[in-house]
Amino acid sequence: MTAADVLLGRALVEEATKKSGIVWVRGSGSARALWHVWHDGAAVLVGDGPGEQPLPTGLEPGGAAEVTVRSKDKGGRIVAWTATVAVLAPHSEEWESAVGALKGKRLNAPDAERLTERWAAGCRVLRLTPGASRTDLPKTSSAAVPLPTTATTRRPVPAALPRLLLKRRRERN
Template structure:
């Protein structure tokens, strides 16, 4: 599990019995750090959760381990925030503004969560399901109906 945790850049996180969401993350020490909130990625329920399920992928792109995590929300005034938040901000791709501005925005409106493996067994190897576990796409406000073309066939000019 330690090797998968060190290499993690993307994780699938589910809270309670909800669906798993793919989130980008930063591996630092023995934990994964995930940012969620307005203007950042969606991870419903993670900001206030105490536990979550985390699935990590291997070099081949498939899942290699699933484990239970203890979730802790970082306090913007705490010492861990000053150490970790700039590291997470540096990892954030296509961030609007500087890393310092990003950390300031996270302090006021987003959640930076620390996910640490909880005591208990992790599911890996042959214990993982054989199927894909694929689900149909979820409803989202980001979709829109496509318009039909004005004309279906080419019109000849005379």
């Protein structure tokens, strides 16, 4: 791989991640879709606290994470990159800078005026610094087993319903 390829890969990671509203992050378990902000050359995200997104397992300081970026308009995979995980200490200079960027992008916060205090008290702010990237598609399926849920699907339409609807339409005419 040439130096130009490395620079183009970094530029692709940065632009794709900046423009995407969410990224898929995999620690040691299954991947999760997470909202983020691109700040100072890394993806910054907040979670694992009250009222915030749950982070995937295995995102520990110094560890690695697999980040997959999707296209904002088509939803397809653009690039995947390996990240080094750093947990920012609350109220440190780096944390304050990251939280300032995150706060501007946080939608529908129930307590916008106390947001940073809540994040400092009960959430983790992570910085995912890009490493190696790749744009080739995987050879196997990336489909994951859906997470357990209590949601159900609609029951089948009763067989007599179409006749009843047609009968009402005829009576109106």
